[in-house]
Amino acid sequence: MTIKHKIYKTLQPLLPVNQRTFSILRFEGGCLVQRFKNMINPSYHWKVFSYKRRQGQLLNIGTGGRGHSGWINVDARTTCEDVHLALDIRRKLPFKTGQISGIFAEHVLEHLDQREDMPKTLSECYRILCPGGVMRIIVPDTERFLRAYVLEDPVLWDQLGWARLPEDMPTPMHMINHIFHQNGEHLFGYDFASLQLVLRQAGFASITRQSFGSSLDPRLAIDRSEHRAYSLYVDARKPALAQKTGDADRSLPAS
Numbered sequence: 001m002t003i004k005h006k007i008y009k010t011l012q013p014l015l016p017v018n019q020r021t022f023s024i025l026r027f028e029g030g031c032l033v034q035r036f037k038n039m040i041n042p043s044y045h046w047k048v049f050s051y052k053r054r055q056g057q058l059l060n061i062g063t064g065g066r067g068h069s070g071w072i073n074v075d076a077r078t079t080c081e082d083v084h085l086a087l088d089i090r091r092k093l094p095f096k097t098g099q100i101s102g103i104f105a106e107h108v109l110e111h112l113d114q115r116e117d118m119p120k121t122l123s124e125c126y127r128i129l130c131p132g133g134v135m136r137i138i139v140p141d142t143e144r145f146l147r148a149y150v151l152e153d154p155v156l157w158d159q160l161g162w163a164r165l166p167e168d169m170p171t172p173m174h175m176i177n178h179i180f181h182q183n184g185e186h187l188f189g190y191d192f193a194s195l196q197l198v199l200r201q202a203g204f205a206s207i208t209r210q211s212f213g214s215s216l217d218p219r220l221a222i223d224r225s226e227h228r229a230y231s232l233y234v235d236a237r238k239p240a241l242a243q244k245t246g247d248a249d250r251s252l253p254a255s
Helices: 003-014 017-039 042-052 117-128 142-151 154-161 172-181 194-203 227-230 244-250
Strands: 057-061 072-075 099-105 130-141 205-210 231-237
Touching: 057 172, 099 117, 117 130, 117 194, 130 194, 142 154, 142 172, 194 205, 194 231, 227 231
Parallel strands: 057 072, 057 099, 099 130
Antiparallel strands: 130 231, 205 231
16 A cells, blocks of 8 residues: 555545545546646647647547557546646547547546536547547446346356456445446446447447457557456447538537
């Protein structure tokens, strides 16, 4: 346990809010501080300027310290060395309309509010994608967990990588709640139909279920193997004849 975590464990019981509320306030406060830092940091503006001059780049959102060489790797915070830009993806992204050729989002979108933030984030991703560009989304496959729970089938649990449940999740219902909530970090559980719906509403076409390591754009098949057993893989393509005027209408307020 780090010194930071030790201090938190000591102070948390003394705070006037519970742990979940504290975590939300800490995250949102961190995002607010980072937006202010971006606003006054000349280095950030120079990076954005240089990225805007390049067409056809690949964007990896919510890297969590697992960025890729040759990509623009973004996360909400700059605590990881591989993060090129610290961005709140719930707000307007600092890229030109139609500039990005592919977007990769692995186990990040389930952390967004489904009613407010998910539609705005997908619309913004749609805006910056070039016509014909692909967005690859990987989230926990909630349908498969629910099927294993309802059928009480140990084989299905084994296929999900949970032949034996961990000590802190002693029953299948504990695991189901973990997939939906993950200690408050997850805000929505997706199956293919629900993910397809929000992608269609954002304007995407050719929304297809994929598998580990297989994508409409082979460059986006950079999936992490540790998520393979329990993930839903979906590719969504922006129409090749997307109208720029329509894309511009989808933009969000600047961060």
